[in-house]
Amino acid sequence: MGKNRSGEMPTTGKSQKLKIISSVWLGKAMMALTRLLGRGGTTLPGRAALRLYPGLLPYLAGHLRHGSLLVTGTNGKTTTAALLTGILRKAGYRCIYNQSGSNMAWGVTSSLIGASSWGGKLPGDLAVMEVDEGAFPALVKSLHPRGMVLTNIFSDQLDRYGEIDAIQKAIGKGLEAAGEGSFQVINADDPSLAGIEGGSRGERWYFGLELELAPERSENEAGHSQPCPRCRQKLHYDQRFLAHLGRYRCPACGFKRPAPDVKLVGCSTRRGATALELLVRGEPLRTLFPLIGTYNLYNALAAATAAAAMGVPAAEIKTGLESAAPSFGRMERLALKGRSVLMALVKNAAGANAVLPTVQEQQPEIHLLAAINDKIADGTDVSWLWDVDFERLAAVAERIKGLTVTGLRVWDLAVRLKYAGLAQETIRVETNFKQAFLDALERTPPGATLFVMPNYTAMLALRRLLNDMGARQPYWEGA
Amino acid sequence: MRDSPTGRELKIARINIYHLYPEHLNLNGDRGNILALCERARWHGLAVNLVPVQPGETIDFGACDLLFMGGGGDAEQNMAAAELKKRRRDMQQAIEAGMVILATGGSYQLFGHYYTTLRGERMPGLELMDLYTEAGGKRLTGNIVVSCGLWDPPRTLVGFENHAGRTCLGKGVQPLGRVLHGHGNNGSDKTEGAVYRHAIGSYMHGPLLPKNPWLTDYLLAKALAYRGQTFTFKELDQSFEEQAHQTAVRLAGSRLHRWHARRA
C-alpha cells in the first residue's frame, strides 16, 4: 500500500508540485468564496481544480496510507458510508469522509481538497467516499480503492430506459478496473448486484438477511421485480425482505443468491432502536443499533461487512455501530414544542417504500405530514408516486389521526392517497407549506411523534423552517 | 368475484380488464392507470374482474373487454412484441369488434408498423395502428397538456411525457389530442397519441388516467358498450382529481416551469 498504490501517481517535479499546490489553493479559495456567498457549492471548486491539474485526485489519494473505500449503489450510500466511517474511526483509523452528499467526481475532489492542507496533504490515512454509480468506474480508475461497497440497485429514476442495465454495466466496469488485493462488499439479497460478473481479482464479501422477518408483502410487489440478470427470466423468491431484495433463485438458469459471509440472523425493534444479531463469518455479534427500518438493516450490514473486510474485530464493529448517528437528511429525530418530529427523506418510490413500514409501526397513533415538490432537484416527473405502496397507510387507516399533505404537487399526492384507499375527507390538503407544517404539528398531541416525509427540496424548506423554529437535534453528530 | 354467476349477479354490469405483463411493462407508475380503472369502476358500482397476464400465458380475447399495456424497458418491450406477434390476428379482430385498449409509452410504439432505432435497426411492430416511429436524438420530456376531441366540446388531458421516439400518424388513425403544451408524438406536428376504433395509444404517463377521470370513464363506458351492457354512471366527487389536473395545466403553462424543464 502507501504511495505506490496509485499507478497514476505523478512524479512530482518542481513544475508538477507547483501545479498541485496551485490547484489545491484554487479549490480552497473557491470553496471559501462559495461559502461566503452563502451557497453550499460542492462541485465547482473540484471542477476548477481538476481543470488546472487533472492528476490531482490520484495525487491526493496516493498519500492515504490505507487507501480509500468507495460506497456506491442507488440507495443507502450516505447512511452506509456514515456508519462505516463511524466504525473505522472507533477502530483507530484517521478516516476522511465526503459528508457533503455530493458524490460525483467533482464533488469527491472538492471534499478531498477541503480536507487537505494547503500543501496538498490529507490529514488522514483512509478515505470513505460515497460515489455516484455513474462516476464509479472513473473514480475506481483514478483512486485505486482498497475496497468497494455495493449497497443495492433500485429502479427508481424510472425515466431512463434500461437504467438498471446501465448501472450494472457501470458497476461491473468499476469492479474490473479495481486492482489486485482489493475487496468487494456486495449485497447478496440484490440479484442485480450479485449477478454482476467481473472484478474476480478481488476478494468478495457478501452480506444478507437470514431472518424469518415478517415479509414486506404488498400488492405492489409486482412493480419491484427485476428479471434474472443472467437469462432475464422471472426470478423466484423464497422470501422477500424489501422490494426486490430477498432470497431468490432462477428456475431457468440456476442463478441464485450467494451465501452471505456476514448475515443478520436476528433483529427486534424497541424504542426507536434495533437489537441486531449478526454472524460475521461465523462469529456472533450482538448490538443495539440506533436506527429503525428494514433498509437500515441493510445499511448496517453493509458497513459491518466492509469493516470486517478491513480486518476490524467484531467487538469494535459492535461499539462503532452503537455510536452511529442517523446521517444527514435520511432519518432525523428532532424535538419541537413538546413533540417529537421524525423526518425521513423520500426521493423516489424505493425510498418511500422503505420508509412506509416505519410509519405503519408508529404506536398508538400515526400523525403524518407528506410534502412533494417537483423542482429540478426533485425530478419534474412525479409519476413515481404511483409506485409507492401507499396502500400500506390504508391498511392502518384507523390509527391515522392526522394526515396532512403539502408541496407543489400536493394534489397529485392527494389523488394518489385517495386511490390507495384513504377516505378523501381524512386527507388534509394545505398548499401553504409553512401552514401545513404548523397545522400538522398542532394536531399532534404533546409527547407524540409527527412523522414527516418530504422529498428533496421540500426537505430543505422544512429544515430551514425547523431551524427557524428552534428545533433541537438530539441525535445528530456535527452537521 | 369468480363465484358462479347467480341470477341476481348476472344483472350487475361487469367488465373484464386485462393487464398485460404488469411486472414487465411498468415504467413511470403505469399501474396507476389500472388503479384508476378499478377504483372508479368500483365507485360507480361496476363489478370489475382484473386479469393480470404473465408472459407465456394465453390472452382470452373472447373475454377481454378492456386491455391495458404500460411501457417497459427495451428488453421487456421486445419480450412483449414477441409474445403478441403470435396473437396479432386475434388482437386485430378484437379491435375491429370494438374491444377497448389503452397502450402507453413503448407499447404505443409497438402498435404501429415499425420502430427504427438510432442505429437504423428497423424493429417490426404489430401493425395494429397506422403509425410508425423513428428514434430521435434528444428525449422529449416534460409536462404535457392536449386538447382531446373524444368529447364535444373537447376536454383537456394532462400527463408527463418522456420519449426518444418520434411517432408519425398515417391516415388510418386519428390523433388522441392536439398539443397545447409539450411535445407530443414527434415534437413538430402538434399531435399526441392515436385513436383507432376504441384502441388508444399515448406517450402520456403521469400516470394518465388518475388525473383525467373523464378518460377513465370513457374507457369504462366503451368497454360496457362493447358487451352491450347498459349502465348509468354515477356523479362522483372528483375534486381532488380536478385540482391535480388543473395544477398540471398551470405547471405546463408556466414559462418558468418550461424553462426549468428545458434545462433539466
Ligand SMILES: [Zn+2]
Ligand atoms: Zn436465470
